[in-house]
Amino acid sequence: xxxxxxxxxxxxxxxxxxxxxxxxxxxxxxxxxxxxxxxxxxxxxxxxxxxxxxxxxxxxxxxxxxxxxxxxxxxxxxxxxxxxxxxxxxxxxxxxxxxxxxxxxxxxxxxxxxxxxxxxxxxxxxxx
Amino acid sequence: xxxxxxxxxxxxxxxxxxxxxxxxxxxxxxxxxxxxxxxxxxxxxxxxxxxxxxxxxxxxxxxxxxxxxxxxxxxxxxxxxxxxxxxxxxxxxxxxxxxxxxxxxxxxxxxxxxxxxxxxxxxxxxxx
Numbered sequence: 001x002x003x004x005x006x007x008x009x010x011x012x013x014x015x016x017x018x019x020x021x022x023x024x025x026x027x028x029x030x031x032x033x034x035x036x037x038x039x040x041x042x043x044x045x046x047x048x049x050x051x052x053x054x055x056x057x058x059x060x061x062x063x064x065x066x067x068x069x070x071x072x073x074x075x076x077x078x079x080x081x082x083x084x085x086x087x088x089x090x091x092x093x094x095x096x097x098x099x100x101x102x103x104x105x106x107x108x109x110x111x112x113x114x115x116x117x118x119x120x121x122x123x124x125x126x127x128x
Numbered sequence: 129x130x131x132x133x134x135x136x137x138x139x140x141x142x143x144x145x146x147x148x149x150x151x152x153x154x155x156x157x158x159x160x161x162x163x164x165x166x167x168x169x170x171x172x173x174x175x176x177x178x179x180x181x182x183x184x185x186x187x188x189x190x191x192x193x194x195x196x197x198x199x200x201x202x203x204x205x206x207x208x209x210x211x212x213x214x215x216x217x218x219x220x221x222x223x224x225x226x227x228x229x230x231x232x233x234x235x236x237x238x239x240x241x242x243x244x245x246x247x248x249x250x251x252x253x254x255x256x
């Protein structure tokens with residue numbers, strides 16, 4: 001379960017098209033970038049929020065990977081997004097693949113500012 | 129997008145039944161605990177890994193919430209699990225609900241040791 005969890009809070013995005021408010025486009029981006037980086041999507045669930053007029057609003061979704069998961073949530077009204085990419089390194093080191101997906105999704109979102117965190121998963125601080 | 133992300137790496141679990149290796153049981157637990165805490169599941173995708181003999185092995189899954197997501201990955205061969213519960217506080221403060229789900233799922237897993245992290249999401253360190 002040793003792995004790398006990349007976390008980003010992404011502000012004031014101005015992507016091409018209505019990416020933040022369109023489930024299909026966001027799911028296609030996320031699943032495609034996972035595949036493109038050599039990770040293995042097993043399934044995905046993306047949900048389209050709508051505003052009071054029934055127009056597309058935010059999107060929230062996850063891609064379940066053989067290597068763990070990607071999760072994304074968007075707030076089109078402010079252009080903000082949160083993104084997680086977590087890969088375990090069970091059968092091989094997937095860290096570079098995770099970094100590639102993470103950066104490519106961030107680049108597609110065209111943000112003004114990104115705050116990042118990294119969490120190393122599955123390493124006991126003191127071996128029990 | 130201000131929110132709370134709870135992260136746990138959970139070691140040497142000895143839950144009742146074969147929870148770590150059974151997709152249905154793990155999904156029922158996770159979705160049920162989210163609902164029980166007052167969070168709103170929109171959908172879930174859980175995947176059953178199988179060993180070389182076709183018997184149930186690990187499970188990986190996510191619950192997509194109106195409030196963000198829960199993600200869980202299990203390694204039954206060692207009894208280890210990683211768990212994420214992330215809630216945004218868009219329309220109300222969901223932090224207590226997140227803490228409740230997180231602790232109840234950990235309790236159900238009956239681990240020998242748990243390493244926890246918390247990440248505050250969506251707060252710029254310096255207002256731009």
